[in-house]
Amino acid sequence: MEAGAQRQNPLVPAAPKQTFDFEERLPRQEYLELRKAYIEGEQQAYQSFDSALITLSSAILGLSVTFTQAFVQNPQGTWLLFSGWTCLIGTLILTLTSFLTSQSAFRAQRENLDRMYRGESERKSAWDGVTAALNILCAVLFVTGIILIVLFGYNNLK
Numbered sequence: 174m175e176a177g178a179q180r181q182n183p184l185v186p187a188a189p190k191q192t193f194d195f196e197e198r199l200p201r202q203e204y205l206e207l208r209k210a211y212i213e214g215e216q217q218a219y220q221s222f223d224s225a226l227i228t229l230s231s232a233i234l235g236l237s238v239t240f241t242q243a244f245v246q247n248p249q250g251t252w253l254l255f256s257g258w259t260c261l262i263g264t265l266i267l268t269l270t271s272f273l274t275s276q277s278a279f280r281a282q283r284e285n286l287d288r289m290y291r292g293e294s295e296r297k298s299a300w301d302g303v304t305a306a307l308n309i310l311c312a313v314l315f316v317t318g319i320i321l322i323v324l325f326g327y328n329n330l331k
Contacts, residue, residue, distance in 0.1 A: 219275070219308070226268050226311055230261045230318070237322050245329045253325035260318030264311050271307040278304050 199207075241254065248254070281298035288295055 222308065223268050223271065223311075226264055226315055230264045230268075230315060233319065233322065234258060234261050237326075240326065248325075248329055250325055250328045253321045253328065257318045257321030257325060260314045260321060264314045264318060267307050267311045267314065271304050271311065274300055274304040274307060 237254065237257065241248065278298065278300035281296075281300050285295040285298070
């Protein structure tokens with residue numbers, strides 16, 4: 174073996190030595206169409222998530238009120254129930270707020286695209302981050318609200 178030459182492990186295939194040429198891997202038009210489809214899919218997933226949070230929060234609020242009136246004679250730990258309701262109402266309010274911040278995020282992105290098309294520099298927008306934070310907070314409040322209401326129910330059905 175020559176000095177300085179490395180011996181290749183016969184069980185490990187040699188890495189191909191090639192450079193990536195984007196046009197050979199995926200034509201630009203196909204890339205743009207796929208990218209658009211992924212963005213639309215992501216947007217639909219967010220819409221479904223928001224709709225589910227609104228529907229489930231409203232339904233759980235209604236069911237917990239009905240449950241409390243029908244089955245709980247001397248409620249114990251009402252702070253659990255009220256805290257759960259507060260979390261679910263917070264979920265509804267923040268979900269609706271996220272609709273507005275999402276609109277602002279899309280508007281900012283569209284304006285940036287227009288700027289870049291005109292050869293101007295883009296401006297940073299915090300709306301994407303605000304919307305993402307609201308969505309996470311909504312999920313946390315929703316789960317917390319359910320847990321608190323379930324604990325209230327459990328404590329009052331023993």
